Amino acid sequence: MEETMASIFEEKTVEQAIQKASKALDIPKNKLNVEVLSYGSTGIFGLVGIKKARIRVQPKLEHKTGYHKEKREKPSQEKLPRENLLQEKAPQEHPPQKNLKETDTDTPDIPQPPLEEIEAFAKDNLAYVLDKVVDHSVITSTLENEGVALQVESENSALLIGKHGQTIDALQYLLQRMVHKKYPGRVPVILDIENYRNRREASLTSLALRLAEKVKHSGKPATIRPMNAYERRIVHLVLQPVREVTSRSSKGAGHLKKMTIFPKNSRSSRNKNAATTKPAKAPGPATS
Known part of the structure; x- marks a missing residue:
């Protein structure tokens, strides 16, 4: 069997190098064996020490003789006996099924770095x-x-x-x-x-539970000042087991959003007081 020479390609990223190889060899990406020689380096802030990703590619076994196969000439139907024509046109009882792993993906397995x-x-x-x-x-x-x-x-x-x-x-x-x-x-x-994040989580947990108790007894909503998504998630998780209240983040496209704790089954009270409720101050970061 004739051995196909491997080719070396370089680009900014491994994915871009694979695309370049696929285009240059005119072979789909999922039909290439890819060996990553170097993942490259963006350097420091993309300015110093930049190195391109480097890969070695080789067509998979079925493509080692070339991706484009020559078309074979079909025998003329005029020369075939009538019985052969009928057999040729008969539908297959069990048509061959697609190999989903080969046909439904266009991305080769890229080795992940440790x-x-x-x-x-x-x-x-x-x-x-x-x-x-x-x-x-x-x-x-x-x-x-x-x-x-x-x-x-x-x-x-x-x-x-x-x-x-x-x-x-x-x-x-x-x-x-x-x-x-x-x-x-x-x-x-x-x-x-x-250890800031652990201390911050503890302070938010304490604040959420304290406000939940206040909401349960007063029947009025309480609002926490704007927090990021990570902090809002902490409050939501803390309040999930508390059946008497529910929490909701304010709408908007900003990174920081307010959170409001409402008493459950009290829609009229919520609508009446939501506009006038003053935000409660979330505890500031404890620094050493």
């Missing part, structure tokens, strides 16, 4: 960012729930956490974007500073 590699990438980039903001910080990382958890200790943790946790949320979002750009598998990245 989590340890993603962990090191996230830790290095976070260290670079923090070095420009604070004088000294210590970063520890662990692998949790198929994701990367980063914990930071710093003498200036208040600056890194920010008012109501806005800075730590921004840092986490930036870090996630950097990781997801290099590794498209959507590996979750969680950033915590001086």
Whole structure:
């Protein structure tokens, strides 16, 4: 059997390199064997140390002699006996079924990098960012729930956490974007500073339960000042077992939204007091 030479392709990402190979070889992506030689690097903020992704591709077994097969000439029906024509036109009793794995997908199996590699990438980039903001910080990382958890200790943790946790949320979002750009598998990245998130969860839990008791006794709704999606989810989960109240987030396109706790089965009371209820202050971040 003739051995087909493998081809090397480079692009900004592995997916773009596969698309380039598919177009150059005129072979669907799901008919290629892909070996990732390098996942590339976006460098620091996409400016320094950029490296392209590099792959080696080879047509799968059924395509090693070329994707486009020559059309075979059909025998002329005039030369066939009548019995053969009838057999040829008869429908198959059990038509062959499609192989869904081969025909219903257009994406080859891309080897996923080990989590340890993603962990090191996230830790290095976070260290670079923090070095420009604070004088000294210590970063520890662990692998949790198929994701990367980063914990930071710093003498200036208040600056890194920010008012109501806005800075730590921004840092986490930036870090996630950097990781997801290099590794498209959507590996979750969680950033915590001086155990802030656990302390914040505890304070929100206490506030939600306290307001729930107030709503149950007064029959009037209570509103919590704007929170991000992560904090709103904490409050919703805390209040789920409390049967006498329900919670709802305000509508809008902003990142921060208010939450209102309503007494159940009291629609008229809710409509009457929703407009005049003053927001309760959510506890600020406890910083060390």
